[in-house]
Amino acid sequence: xxxxxxxxxxxxxxxxxxxxxxxxxxxxxxxxxxxxxxxxxxxxxxxxxxxxxxxxxxxxxxxxxxxxxxxxxxxxxxxxxxxxxxxxxxxxxxxxxxxxxxxxxxxxxxxxxxxxxxxxxxxxxxxxxxxxxxxxxxxxxxxxxxxxxxxxxxxxxxxxxxxxxxxxxxxxxxxxxxxxxxxxxxxxxxxxxxxxxxxxxxxxxxxxxxxxxxxxxxxxxxxxxxxxxxxxxxxxxxxxxxxxxxxxxxxxxxxxxxxxxxxxxxxxxxxxxxxxxxxxxxxxxxxxxxxxxxxxxxxxxxxxxxxxxxxxxxxxxxxxxxxxxxxxxxxxxxxxxxxxxxxxxxxxxxxxxxxxxxxxxxxxxxxxxxxxxxxxxxxxxxxxxxxxxxxxxxxxxxxxxxxxxxxxxxxxxxxxxxxxxxxxxxxxxxxxxxxxxxxxxxxxxxxxxxxxxxxxxxxxxxxxxxxxxxxxxxxxxxxxxxxxxxxxxxxxxxxxxxxxxxxxxxxxxxxxxxxxxxxxxxxxxxxxxxxxxxxxxxxxxxxxxxxxxxxxxxxxxxxxxxxxxxxxxxxxxxxxxxxxxxxxxxxxxxxxxxxxxxxxxxxxxxxxxxxxxxxxxxxxxxxxxxxxxxxxxxxxxxxxxxxxxxxxxxxx
Numbered sequence: 148x149x150x151x152x153x154x155x156x157x158x159x160x161x162x163x164x165x166x167x168x169x170x171x172x173x174x175x176x177x178x179x180x181x182x183x184x185x186x187x188x189x190x191x192x193x194x195x196x197x198x199x200x201x202x203x204x205x206x207x208x209x210x211x212x213x214x215x216x217x218x219x220x221x222x223x224x225x226x227x228x229x230x231x232x233x234x235x236x237x238x239x240x241x242x243x244x245x246x247x248x249x250x251x252x253x254x255x256x257x258x259x260x261x262x263x264x265x266x267x268x269x270x271x272x273x274x275x276x277x278x279x280x281x282x283x284x285x286x287x288x289x290x291x292x293x294x295x296x297x298x299x300x301x302x303x304x305x306x307x308x309x310x311x312x313x314x315x316x317x318x319x320x321x322x323x324x325x326x327x328x329x330x331x332x333x334x335x336x337x338x339x340x341x342x343x344x345x346x347x348x349x350x351x352x353x354x355x356x357x358x359x360x361x362x363x364x365x366x367x368x369x370x371x372x373x374x375x376x377x378x379x380x381x382x383x384x385x386x387x388x389x390x391x392x393x394x395x396x397x398x399x400x401x402x403x404x405x406x407x408x409x410x411x412x413x414x415x416x417x418x419x420x421x422x423x424x425x426x427x428x429x430x431x432x433x434x435x436x437x438x439x440x441x442x443x444x445x446x447x448x449x450x451x452x453x454x455x456x457x458x459x460x461x462x463x464x465x466x467x468x469x470x471x472x473x474x475x476x477x478x479x480x481x482x483x484x485x486x487x488x489x490x491x492x493x494x495x496x497x498x499x500x501x502x503x504x505x506x507x508x509x510x511x512x513x514x515x516x517x518x519x520x521x522x523x524x525x526x527x528x529x530x531x532x533x534x535x536x537x538x539x540x541x542x543x544x545x546x547x548x549x550x551x552x553x554x555x556x557x558x559x560x561x562x563x564x565x566x567x568x569x570x571x572x573x574x575x576x577x578x579x580x581x582x583x584x585x586x587x588x589x590x591x592x593x594x595x596x597x598x599x600x601x602x603x604x605x606x607x608x609x610x611x612x613x614x615x616x617x618x619x620x621x622x623x624x625x626x627x628x629x630x631x632x633x634x635x636x637x638x639x640x641x642x643x644x645x646x647x648x649x650x651x652x653x654x655x656x657x658x659x660x661x662x663x664x665x666x667x668x669x670x671x672x673x674x675x676x677x678x679x680x681x682x683x684x685x686x687x688x689x690x691x692x693x694x695x696x697x698x699x700x701x702x703x704x705x706x707x708x709x710x711x712x713x714x715x716x717x718x719x720x721x722x723x724x725x726x727x728x729x730x731x732x733x734x735x736x737x738x739x740x741x742x743x744x745x746x747x748x749x750x751x752x753x754x755x756x757x758x759x760x761x762x763x764x765x766x767x768x769x770x771x772x773x774x775x776x777x778x779x780x781x782x783x784x785x786x787x788x789x790x791x792x793x794x795x796x797x798x799x
Contacts, residue, residue, distance in 0.1 A: 616664070
């Protein structure tokens with residue numbers, strides 16, 4: 148086939164580069180692309196995906212590499228390729244449009260628009276014949292009945308603009324006492340009490356779900372909820388969704404058993420899961436949780452660090468064009484690698500042939516923790532298990548690895564910074580803090596301007612694309628967590644200034660909520676993220692940030708804003724607990740009344756730094772005395788660590 152090159156060759160995005168030699172005349176997102184469509188009287192195709200997306204690669208091979216398909220696309224459409232990780236704002240708008248049209252969404256996302264960017268038709272994955280039919284039909288309709296198409300586009304654009312509008316709840320009133328109880332009660336039938344996670348497949352790790360339920364179970368002493376959270380964390384750690392050899396979690400499992408993963412690894416999943424496993428380890432001291440943290444840290448240090456200190460975005464599911472090839476094993480490979488140790492190893496990592504996948508290949512899975520297996524097999528100890536895994540990791544490194552997407556996204560780095568700080572608090576292992584401080588330095592040095600504007604991404608030594616709300620919300624969250632560990636006022640000041648910038652450029656005075664895009668956006672709609680998903684909604688993160696900042700800085704206006712945001716969404720949230728879990732955490736914080744511990748900066752008070760949580764905030768004073776404030780009441784000043792410990796214990 149002839150070698151083609153299109154305009155994507157000049158882009159830094161790995162995903163766009165992957166399409167740079169398609170016969171389709173792809174162009175990157177720009178105002179000029181829509182002007183070209185207007186001038187030539189063509190429809191626009193906005194095709195969105197990301198580098199680790201398996202079905203994006205499938206559709207590329209079936210359609211975008213096909214010369215017959217490309218000829219049709221090039222003749223009748225201006226074709227724009229978008230990396231959803233670089234432009235989540237574009238993805239949000241056109242994903243909403245496709246969901247309004249089809250009631251479903253996903254990636255690859257393919258949305259057709261008129262030249263002003265208003266959508267008219269869309270879907271996800273299309274095989275070749277169906278895709279060609281869509282292309283021909285849309286071109287025919289636009290040519291034959293342009294007025295009809297334009298009218299539909301206007302109506303759909305209105306739907307996109309209206310989809311996230313929030314009704315302001317007035318006045319702010321006391322939050323219902325039984326709201327969380329009702330939310331959890333309705334949620335429980337959808338909790339898999341055998342394998343953990345939701346009762347449907349595919350199964351996604353949903354960190355904000357687990358974090359809320361972890362705290363809710365502890366506060367209410369709800370044993371069923373506590374059992375569910377720990378069951379989920381255990382089953383994920385033992386399953387194929389977790390890389391037993393190299394550490395880190397895949398994006399989701401295709402089955403109910405957490406067995407066969409969709410093998411791509413995303414930074415945002417792993418950063419957030421570190422937070423959850425760390426908080427669960429603090430509660431339980433379960434060594435399996437610490438092992439997950441340690442192995443995931445090893446993966447981040449080994450495979451995901453940029454030279455400048457940021458962390459890469461993702462690793463692909465495919466290698467050599469085959470999904471999962473890098474991660475799976477044949478029995479012959481295990482036996483050749485481990486020799487006489489293979490027998491017990493296979494018994495541990497393939498119990499009852501549980502890990503079989505396809506084509507005589509196995510995914511490593513377990514039924515037991517290391518401690519349980521060693522107890523039942525006294526001749527095996529953890530050092531021996533570790534040694535065999537190291538052997539397999541060494542062998543695996545010789546394989547052709549999946550492609551790593553080397554862009555560094557501010558929001559995903561901030562989520563991981565928070566996870567590393569939580570892991571440090573839980574384990575007191577300074578390796579977590581070291582990597583966390585490295586990421587914090589990277590954000591300050593490369594991704595923030597002097598006037599506290601953030602960049603969204605960095606690649607090839609260049610920071611670009613102005614930040615979205617996720618960049619600000621997650622970075623504020625991370626630096627508030629960092630301040631409580633470091634006692635460095637600059638960390639708190641940085642978070643405060645980012646919050647002020649966000650209020651100036653993202654805040655909607657009418658609704659009391661935040662737009663995802665800043666006030667200089669250029670899209671057909673400004674979206675607001677309300678529902679929590681794999682990553683919590685940016686509005687729920689900001690609402691939690693405002694509550695935290697209100698206490699750390701004595702800013703009552705921030706608390707009022709946080710309450711208003713929660714009031715705006717609280718009606719009906721109990722019907723969809725999974726989609727409001729970070730909001731539910733905020734409600735739990737209000738109802739449990741977050742404690743503010745003010746302590747001296749001296750080293751003898753350091754033990755309290757690691758106790759900071761959503762429910763116990765730590766700030767610092769140059770005085771020699773400590774105070775505890777909660778429920779509108781502050782303690783008398785205390786000068787001894789033991790006094791504060793006793794006071795906090797009595798509050799519990």
